[in-house]
Amino acid sequence: MAGVPSRVTGADVARAAGVSQATVSYVLSGNTRQSIPATTRKRILDAADRLGYVPHVSARALRTGQSSVVVLTLPVMSDSPTMSDMIESASAALGRQGFTLLTYVGGERPSAATLLASVAPAAVLALRPFPATELARFRGAGVRLVVPYAETTRDGGWADWIDWGPTAQLQVDHLISRGRRRIGFAASAEFGDAPVVRRRIATINHALEEHGLEPVSLRTMPSDPAAIIRALREWREDVPDLDGICAHTDSIAIGVLYAARELGLSVPDDIGVVGADDLPFSAMVVPALTTVRPNNLALGENIATAVVNYLREDRTLEAGRNPITVSRPVSLVVRQSA
Amino acid sequence: MAGVPSRVTGADVARAAGVSQATVSYVLSGNTRQSIPATTRKRILDAADRLGYVPHVSARALRTGQSSVVVLTLPVMSDSPTMSDMIESASAALGRQGFTLLTYVGGERPSAATLLASVAPAAVLALRPFPATELARFRGAGVRLVVPYAETTRDGGWADWIDWGPTAQLQVDHLISRGRRRIGFAASAEFGDAPVVRRRIATINHALEEHGLEPVSLRTMPSDPAAIIRALREWREDVPDLDGICAHTDSIAIGVLYAARELGLSVPDDIGVVGADDLPFSAMVVPALTTVRPNNLALGENIATAVVNYLREDRTLEAGRNPITVSRPVSLVVRQSA
DNA sequence: TTGAAAGCGTTACCAG
């Protein structure tokens, strides 16, 4: 029979090294307030290594009341490289600061209970605001920071996070500078009217107003090819002078390009299209997509920095106060579609 | 001053409900071996609710030695919907069984230490085999299952996992049935010669051999548009009769389609291309991509089931033994590219 | 049916 190889504990190491458990803890947890002679230290380190000692996280967390886990909750594991890159770089940056980023993918929003029943995160990052009741749960469980994605909710959810303004600004400015007068926003069904979307539309409208142009025409694009064609045709019927489209993502933009071609419209002559994300495909479609390229590595690092600062400052969670704002560096990539 | 709102513990609930801490534990942890009268139970539940009690996972884990966390480690947060869908459905299925799936994105492979220093997972899933030393670490930390992605490594890593055979089989069978005689495999630089890749090539070669055809011609495609064109031109020069390409992913396939168009080649007349993944874009490119569509929801559920069964059976980790094999249901989607 | 109490593996105070 296999038999569970019972765990090597600090006491085992102490016995092997001929010291007390306390001394082992001082050495292995890197406590600097207690000086330990090099020879004792080495004896302990050797013994720990030989025995294959692995500290018990739960015991440590129980004792210290601290956790090094940061959980990012996502409703779906998005398929955009933007999200991927951002997560990668945030993960690396947090790792450098001694934290571990773990991503939870679940339903609309994971209930606080689900998360708390499994890990005891130091911080929780989310794309949507949490209702006040869930915030309270987190606080009660010792979670020190919860950062929903954007905008304050009526019931006291957290405020701002990633700043989407510049993305929308670049899109609309470019279209206007190319002489477009009637701008539309092609939204994604996936995002509904999430704060992200509202923020971008607000930015666009602000720019349009400054130029004395009509407010943006909003349209949600489906994902089925035939449906996209229909949607664009109807959009053009409803807004005949529509001549510039800001797409929520490159995926949406590519769908619009496809539909335009099928409808016999010329891009960019009849209509200009600007995407957002700069997907690998976007350079290969015909016409090549003009789009907004995010610096996702920088974004991820900005997020990590903001989170770590908050945690280090030991601020407590308070709905609607001390909002975190993370800048999202972007640049315009001009190709052929606008 | 804010002041850390000290945590509500089981003792607090016991005091409020006028019972002992033990009784609280029986009720709140759903222990069935101990019967508790409905009135006492209700009193405890009410008190817990009123006080906002959240059980302390670390304390529980320390006491029970069990964890409900399953960690999936990924070298990069892949941007394919295949991976996304799979993770989503595995997460949901594991959730139904009382486990929480958390994804860790890190470097090549996270060192076991990183993971273990933060969470105490019940199981770890990975895309690449772990070296024996890391496996030992996991075992020492009480991790009950570690499942690398594919094939046994020389130093005793784990064996098989997801079965990629059928995907390759559908690709090559389709090309052969359409009269292609000289088949190539367009690989992705991202995957190098990962087990996944070797497995697929082996399957293709097996099929080719059965039909008395030459072994597959392997080529790694770059991601830069100009480089892709160059790569395809050179490939055609080296293998002039190349008339069918199995691509590792739809992304790769779309790159090939793009290069073929730029080189004045007709797809499918001069060369047939079959992708794998069935990305949303794949139906919209010209010519529309013939591809292999995975049933990712089923895949995710299969993974969850396999993991839970292992955990429930309480098997211990043993390199190279008791391999998990998860089937990956696929179907062929015939469009225009082959 | 309830409760007292023993521990799970750590950390950190305080005496030696």
Added chain:
DNA sequence: CTGGTAACGCTTTCAA
């Protein structure tokens, strides 16, 4: 500099 030892919050055995 080192080592007892008291928590941390929970589960579960054993007695009442």
